[in-house]
Amino acid sequence: KHDRNKQTKQQQKRRKTKVDQLRRKQKAQFRHSRRQADRDKTYTKQVRADGSERGKIKKKKRRLLRRLLRRRATKAHSNKT
Numbered sequence: 001k002h003d004r005n006k007q008t009k010q011q012q013k014r015r016k017t018k019v020d021q022l023r024r025k026q027k028a029q030f031r032h033s034r035r036q037a038d039r040d041k042t043y044t045k046q047v048r049a050d051g052s053e054r055g056k057i058k059k060k061k062r063r064l065l066r067r068l069l070r071r072r073a074t075k076a077h078s079n080k081t
Contacts, residue, residue: 043055057065 042057042061044058046054046056048054
């Protein structure tokens with residue numbers, strides 16, 4: 001019979017102390033807020049006359065995204081040839 005109390009590597013990594021738990025929580029919150037902030041920087045909200053909204057990517061971010069996508073596309077292409 002297998003040992004039920006045997007811990008996997010994963011479980012050993014997350015020792016269940018209160019401090020670690022808090023730290024993980026804070027880290028997650030921080031990451032989330034960072035993402036939110038990034039999103040706020042990315043889009044401008046445009047409200048149409050009929051009240052509907054449209055998220056529009058700001059010029060700076062659009063340029064950045066285009067550059068990233070272009071690089072990815074060329075990479076994929078060169079892999080094919």
